Amino acid sequence: MSAEQALTEIWYGKSSAxxxxxxxxxxxxxxxxxxxxxxxxxxxxxxxxxxxIIVVGNVTVGxxxxxxxxxxxxxxxxxxxxxxxxxxxxxxxSGEAPRRVELGSNWREVGDEPLLLKxxxxxxxxxxxxxxxxxxxxxxxxxDVIVADDGLQHLRLGRxxxxxxxxxxxxxxxxxLIPAGPLRDPVSATANADLIVINGSQTHPSLVAIAPLxxxxxxxxxxxxxxxxxxxxxxTGHPLEDLKGKRxxxxxxxxxxxxxxxxxxxxxxxxxxxxxxxxxPFSAADLQFGDGAPVLMTEKDAVKCREFAxxxxxxxxxxxxxxxxxxxxxxxxxxxxxxxxxxxxx
Numbered sequence: 058m059s060a061e062q063a064l065t066e067i068w069y070g071k072s073s074a075x076x077x078x079x080x081x082x083x084x085x086x087x088x089x090x091x092x093x094x095x096x097x098x099x100x101x102x103x104x105x106x107x108x109x110i111i112v113v114g115n116v117t118v119g120x121x122x123x124x125x126x127x128x129x130x131x132x133x134x135x136x137x138x139x140x141x142x143x144x145x146x147x148x149x150x151s152g153e154a155p156r157r158v159e160l161g162s163n164w165r166e167v168g169d170e171p172l173l174l175k176x177x178x179x180x181x182x183x184x185x186x187x188x189x190x191x192x193x194x195x196x197x198x199x200x201d202v203i204v205a206d207d208g209l210q211h212l213r214l215g216r217x218x219x220x221x222x223x224x225x226x227x228x229x230x231x232x233x234l235i236p237a238g239p240l241r242d243p244v245s246a247t248a249n250a251d252l253i254v255i256n257g258s259q260t261h262p263s264l265v266a267i268a269p270l271x272x273x274x275x276x277x278x279x280x281x282x283x284x285x286x287x288x289x290x291x292x293t294g295h296p297l298e299d300l301k302g303k304r305x306x307x308x309x310x311x312x313x314x315x316x317x318x319x320x321x322x323x324x325x326x327x328x329x330x331x332x333x334x335x336x337x338p339f340s341a342a343d344l345q346f347g348d349g350a351p352v353l354m355t356e357k358d359a360v361k362c363r364e365f366a367x368x369x370x371x372x373x374x375x376x377x378x379x380x381x382x383x384x385x386x387x388x389x390x391x392x393x394x395x396x397x398x399x400x401x402x403x
Contacts, residue, residue, distance in 0.1 A: 120312025
């Protein structure tokens with residue numbers, strides 16, 4: 058069992074090992090609380106960059122559905138005739154200076170998720186470990202609004218709207234701070250959010266702790282899989298249902314591989330699971346399974362595998378999906394928080 062798998066079992070399973078990690082979690086909590094206090098007291102500065110900023114993030118470690126939500130927001134704001142910029146840390150990328158992401162960028166240099174967002178949205182995308190510097194680079198591109206992907210804990214960057222994404226099935230796990238649990242911030246930090254997006258059905262018992270807040274600010278999002286797309290770009294995609302009853306290898310190097318595997322099984326596929334660590338740097342050897350069964354992967358993994366694509370490799374894109382009422386609620390709240398500059402172009 059890898060360290061990542063062991064921690065997942067502690068955070069979301071029935072392991073009692075969390076108690077041994079609690080002293081480190083308490084230290085982490087004290088440091089983060091002190092840091093937030095310094096920002097609240099303005100002893101540490103937050104910076105505005107002259108454009109409205111939406112921060113999309115989570116209070117837990119791992120995948121919750123932030124990237125599809127960022128893509129959805131970029132699409133909807135673009136429909137309002139706004140020029141959208143996306144700033145990201147660029148996990149897995151190289152270099153500290155702000156770097157513009159282009160359609161032909163190398164994922165090793167800019168990171169897998171920023172490249173996915175560029176390919177999906179065609180928005181202006183910049184990666185930088187310093188989100189303020191990255192946002193300023195986007196201002197130079199004359200964007201109207203900036204979406205910060207996974208920027209909730211980057212308090213140096215001032216923001217106009219905070220959106221917290223929570224996995225409805227995983228919730229807050231065991232409710233402990235890292236490393237004893239999955240929390241990057243205490244559960245109480247969700248009270249600062251302008252919107253809470255629940256990805257999937259709200260089933261985890263830990264969400265009861267913020268039930269009143271959810272009634273006031275939460276919307277539900279689902280991730281809808283699209284057609285299965287050939288990784289080598291030859292031919293067209295086809296519906297996932299065409300593979301019903303067939304044996305496939307499912308590959309996922311994301312924060313929550315079980316969600317991807319479960320989605321495929323729910324559509325009747327005979328799934329052989331291959332879970333890798335989040336942001337895993339795939340090689341061709343990782344995808345050799347000794348048979349001719351098709352290999353299905355996530356879109357995030359696909360951006361790292363195109364250089365060794367073949368006719369056995371496919372990916373399944375997912376799109377954020379809201380009910381009409383919840384989509385309207387998200388956009389109404391975002392436009393209200395971003396202010397007059399956005400409303401005038403709506």
